[in-house]
Amino acid sequence: AHVRQKLSKEERLALIRAGREDRGKYMARAAIKQKKTGGLSNRQKEHKKAMPLAAKRAKVAKSRQEKKKKQQRAGKQFRGRKAWK
Numbered sequence: 001a002h003v004r005q006k007l008s009k010e011e012r013l014a015l016i017r018a019g020r021e022d023r024g025k026y027m028a029r030a031a032i033k034q035k036k037t038g039g040l041s042n043r044q045k046e047h048k049k050a051m052p053l054a055a056k057r058a059k060v061a062k063s064r065q066e067k068k069k070k071q072q073r074a075g076k077q078f079r080g081r082k083a084w085k
Helices: 011-020 029-035 044-047 053-073
Strands: none
Touching: none
16 A cells, blocks of 8 residues: 655645745735725615606605795794683
């Protein structure tokens, strides 16, 4: 049977260093993402996307209602029931 001889410490270290040469430098995941060049991610594109028409209409209607209520309240200082007649 073929029995492999044990490697010495120097030989083991040489094998390890040879394996490390082609590997890139360690970087945190956030750093890699920030370094990235090119387009936007799908999530960023989705965030930019225009609001659906139905939602836009609802928002406009709501703001119109708010404005109307504000104008109604603007003239009067007293809101509530009078204590005298």
